[in-house]
Structure formats: C-alpha cells, structure tokens
Amino acid sequence: MRFRPYKPAGAEFSSDKQLKQAIKSILGYRPGNMHLYHLAFLHRSATQETLNGIRINNERLEFLGDAILDAVAADYLFKTFPTKDEGFLTEMRSKIVSRAMLNKLSQKMGIDQLIQLDGSSTGTFRSFKGDAFEALIGAIYLDKGYDFTRKIILDRIIRNYFNMDELVLQEVNFKSKIIEWAQREKRQTQFNVVDEVGSGYKKQYIVELWLDGEAIARGQDYSIKGAEQNAAEKSWQKINGENIDL
Amino acid sequence: MRFRPYKPAGAEFSSDKQLKQAIKSILGYRPGNMHLYHLAFLHRSATQETLNGIRINNERLEFLGDAILDAVAADYLFKTFPTKDEGFLTEMRSKIVSRAMLNKLSQKMGIDQLIQLDGSSTGTFRSFKGDAFEALIGAIYLDKGYDFTRKIILDRIIRNYFNMDELVLQEVNFKSKIIEWAQREKRQTQFNVVDEVGSGYKKQYIVELWLDGEAIARGQDYSIKGAEQNAAEKSWQKINGENIDL
Numbered sequence: 001m002r003f004r005p006y007k008p009a010g011a012e013f014s015s016d017k018q019l020k021q022a023i024k025s026i027l028g029y030r031p032g033n034m035h036l037y038h039l040a041f042l043h044r045s046a047t048q049e050t051l052n053g054i055r056i057n058n059e060r061l062e063f064l065g066d067a068i069l070d071a072v073a074a075d076y077l078f079k080t081f082p083t084k085d086e087g088f089l090t091e092m093r094s095k096i097v098s099r100a101m102l103n104k105l106s107q108k109m110g111i112d113q114l115i116q117l118d119g120s121s122t123g124t125f126r127s128f129k130g131d132a133f134e135a136l137i138g139a140i141y142l143d144k145g146y147d148f149t150r151k152i153i154l155d156r157i158i159r160n161y162f163n164m165d166e167l168v169l170q171e172v173n174f175k176s177k178i179i180e181w182a183q184r185e186k187r188q189t190q191f192n193v194v195d196e197v198g199s200g201y202k203k204q205y206i207v208e209l210w211l212d213g214e215a216i217a218r219g220q221d222y223s224i225k226g227a228e229q230n231a232a233e234k235s236w237q238k239i240n241g242e243n244i245d246l
Numbered sequence: 247m248r249f250r251p252y253k254p255a256g257a258e259f260s261s262d263k264q265l266k267q268a269i270k271s272i273l274g275y276r277p278g279n280m281h282l283y284h285l286a287f288l289h290r291s292a293t294q295e296t297l298n299g300i301r302i303n304n305e306r307l308e309f310l311g312d313a314i315l316d317a318v319a320a321d322y323l324f325k326t327f328p329t330k331d332e333g334f335l336t337e338m339r340s341k342i343v344s345r346a347m348l349n350k351l352s353q354k355m356g357i358d359q360l361i362q363l364d365g366s367s368t369g370t371f372r373s374f375k376g377d378a379f380e381a382l383i384g385a386i387y388l389d390k391g392y393d394f395t396r397k398i399i400l401d402r403i404i405r406n407y408f409n410m411d412e413l414v415l416q417e418v419n420f421k422s423k424i425i426e427w428a429q430r431e432k433r434q435t436q437f438n439v440v441d442e443v444g445s446g447y448k449k450q451y452i453v454e455l456w457l458d459g460e461a462i463a464r465g466q467d468y469s470i471k472g473a474e475q476n477a478a479e480k481s482w483q484k485i486n487g488e489n490i491d492l
Contacts (some may be wrong), residue, residue: 052329063332067320074313083298086309101433146392183429186345191436
C-alpha cells in the first residue's frame with residue numbers, strides 16, 4: 001500500500017495497546033496499522049498541527065470512510081431487497097447513513113469515547129461522533145481492505161444495530177428523497193419561497209421546487225418546511241409517475 | 247453470492263458470446279455471469295417486463311455501481327493526493343463522476359454501443375450513457391468483487407481517460423461544492439431568490455443560501471445562476487474560513 005499516514009505528535013492520548021484493546025472489544029478484530037486508528041479519532045479541535053499546509057485530523061479518513069460505508073450499504077440493500085427498485089434502495093440507504101443515525105451509532109458502540117477533541121468545544125461540534133465513525137471505517141478499509149471492512153460493517157454493525165423492518169416503515173422525508181435523487185443523477189435542485197398568502201396565524205408559504213432551473217412543482221403550508229415537503233412530494237410523484245428521464 | 251439476477255426475455259439482442267467479446271475488448275477481462283452484463287445494458291425504455299411488480303432494467307445496478315465508483319474514486323484520490331484536504335478530494339471526485347463526464351466516457355469507451363433502448367426515444371434520455379456505465383461497474387462488482395473492480399477502474403479507466411493535472415485546474419463550481427459538502431455532512435441547503443434590484447437590462451437578482459434553515463450568505467448578479475454562484479462562493483469561504491462546525 002502506497003499510503004503512509006502521518007503520525008501526529010501528541011495524538012497518543014491512549015497508548016497503542018489501549019486503543020487496540022478498545023477496537024478489539026468493539027469490533028472483534030485486531031487492528032494492524034495503529035497510526036490509522038489514532039488518526040481516525042483525531043478531531044480537528046484537538047490539534048493545530050499541519051503537514052505540508054494541511055491540518056492533521058480525521059477529515060480525510062472521514063471522506064474515504066463515508067464512501068466505503070455508502071458502497072457497503074448499497075451492496076447490502078441491493079442483495080437484501082432483490083425486488084425493490086432503486087428509489088427504495090436510495091431511500092433506505094439515506095436512512096441508514098443519516099448523520100443522526102451515525103452519531104447515535106457511534107455513541108451506542110462506544111466509539112465516541114475514543115475521540116480526541118478539545119473538550120471545551122464539544123457543544124459546538126454537532127456531528128463529531130458520526131464523523132469519527134466514518135473515519136474509523138476509512139481506517140479499517142486502509143488497514144484491512146474492502147472485503148474485511150464489508151464483513152465488519154455487516155456482522156458487527158448492520159446486523160446488531162439496525163432493524164430493517166422498522167427502517168422500511170420510518171416516515172419518508174420527501175425533501176431528502178429529492179435531494180438524494182438529484183445528487184445521484186447529478187441534477188440541480190432548488191427550493192424557492194415564491195409567495196406568501198394570508199397573514200398573521202393564517203399566513204401560508206408557497207414554495208416551488210426547481211430542477212435544473214425549471215419549476216416542477218409547488219407546495220403550500222403554514223411553515224416553509226411544510227411547504228417544501230409538500231412541493232417535494234408532488235415532485236417525487238411527478239418524477240416517478242411520468243417515468244421520463246427528466 | 248446470494249444475489250440471483252433475473253434474465254429478462256428478449257434481453258439478448260447480442261448473444262452472450264458477442265457481449266463477452268465486446269467487454270473483453272473494452273475492459274480486457276473475461277466476464278463470468280453474463281446475466282449481469284445483459285441487465286447492465288438494459289435501459290428502461292427497452293422493456294416493459296416486470297418481476298414482482300418492479301420493472302426489469304439497469305437502474306438497480308446503476309445504484310450499486312454509482313456507490314462502488316464513488317468508493318474507488320475516493321480511495322484513488324485519497325492515495326494520489328496525500329497532502330490535500332477533504333474539500334479538495336470531494337471537489338475532484340465530483341469532477342470525475344459528474345454525469346457529463348460519465349456520458350462522455352461511456353461514449354469514448356464504446357460502452358454506449360452495447361446499450362439496449364427504445365431507439366425512438368434516445369433524444370429524451372439525457373443520461374442513459376453514463377447510467378449504463380455505472381450499471382456496468384455494478385455488474386463487474388457483483389461478478390468479480392471489489393478488488394477486481396477497483397483494478398479495472400484504475401487501470402482501464404482512470405489512467406487511460408483522466409488527466410488529473412487538468413482536472414485540478416478545471417474551474418470550480420461553488421454551488422456544486424456546497425451541495426456536495428452538504429450531502430456529505432447531511433445538511434440541508436436551499437438557494438432562495440429573496441429580492442431583485444434595478445429593472446430592465448440592469449435588473450439584478452439577490453439570492454440567499456440557507457443552511458439548515460438559516461441564511462448564511464447572500465449573492466448578487468444579473469442572472470439567478472450567477473447570484474447563486476456568488477452566494478455559494480461566499481458561503482464556501484465562510485464555512486472553511488471560520489473553520490467551525492456549522
């Protein structure tokens with residue numbers, strides 16, 4: 001492997017041995033290259049150190065782990081739901097890898113206990129737990145390869161912490177669906193508040209969803225959020241109902 | 247492998263042998279499970295056939311291949327640019343996997359010649375070439391596994407068709423950057439046209455970028471697109487400059 005991670009000074013708040021034991025007890029395997037794991041738990045608030053101008057922290061590993069987790073989840077859903085279409089698969093994946101879900105998972109598994117960060121600022125970092133979770137996936141991938149990482153995610157995470165039947169029933173967020181879909185299809189979306197009707201407690205917002213610069217649906221509600229959901233749901237039906245390549 | 251793909255009637259417009267030879271000449275390996283490859287090239291316009299209520303086409307494989315391609319690109323960029331931050335890596339990846347790039351690639355490699363679709367409607371399907379390219383990646387993954395697929399993508403695609411130095415210099419689309427970033431961080435973004443100033447040919451638009459329901463920057467330009475780019479660039483600097491967990 002060409003990649004040689006940098007070992008930051010002061011990153012060893014827990015010794016190699018301690019961290020190795022913690023990972024063994026959480027994920028059931030012996031990690032190899034400990035530099036990677038120390039780096040995975042290094043939040044940017046914990047160090048100002050730089051290397052060639054970039055700060056040393058877990059954000060590059062998070063980028064990598066995010067992609068690996070998405071791939072493993074796609075593979076798992078593809079095989080688990082052989083009779084469901086790609087819209088369903090996309091939606092299920094966005095439920096599994098939502099930031100809220102990953103933060104919770106990180107906490108349940110005790111991964112959050114391993115994170116090094118500037119304790120005075122934990123309140124201002126909303127997603128450091130989920131970020132470290134993804135960085136850990138990136139570290140496992142570099143340390144042990146894809147097939148091993150996939151097995152860990154399936155055996156130790158998905159099968160232990162997720163109930164697919166519950167996830168299927170979880171209420172659908174059409175705005176997220178549209179955004180996910182647009183992301184996947186490389187389309188540009190935009191929610192625009194175009195008008196308000198009524199006033200005082202009767203005031204309603206009108207929101208249009210624009211796709212690649214063209215309005216495709218309009219929603220109305222007492223809150224902007226509600227109007228967006230409404231516009232997104234209508235758009236979703238339009239996109240899927242018409243079954244054309246928008 | 248648990249997955250058993252369905253072999254649609256009439257999907258064999260080219261025989262197994264022909265398709266096998268085509269893939270061998272394009273990608274340099276002998277495919278195994280040919281059902282997967284036939285399915286990868288089956289556009290939804292080519293068949294109305296369904297299985298358990300879902301239509302048989304390449305869209306599920308596209309979902310899978312999209313994720314595998316993202317993962318391989320993340321791995322490649324992570325290792326190729328060891329001193330670049332995750333913002334740079336995210337941006338480079340979005341250039342590599344853009345729909346326009348994948349459509350072009352599909353054509354250059356001759357993959358588009360293998361697609362089965364209703365010829366009368368090719369004009370209305372803007373991205374069928376890139377979609378089939380992703381579906382093919384999904385088929386390779388199911389047929390041969392991750393490591394093999396990664397090697398094919400690196401040796402046969404990235405090294406042959408991409409010039410990283412040129413890609414680095416390619417002009418940056420800040421709106422895409424923000425959307426990619428928000429996607430990765432599971433944040434909600436929204437570009438709102440909030441005002442217009444001037445009139446006639448001097449009319450300018452004012453666009454606000456909202457992040458999780460709060461305006462973070464404002465752009466102004468003679469076109470909505472320009473105002474959005476302007477708002478996105480300011481937001482990008484804000485997000486990265488302040489270096490806080492927005």
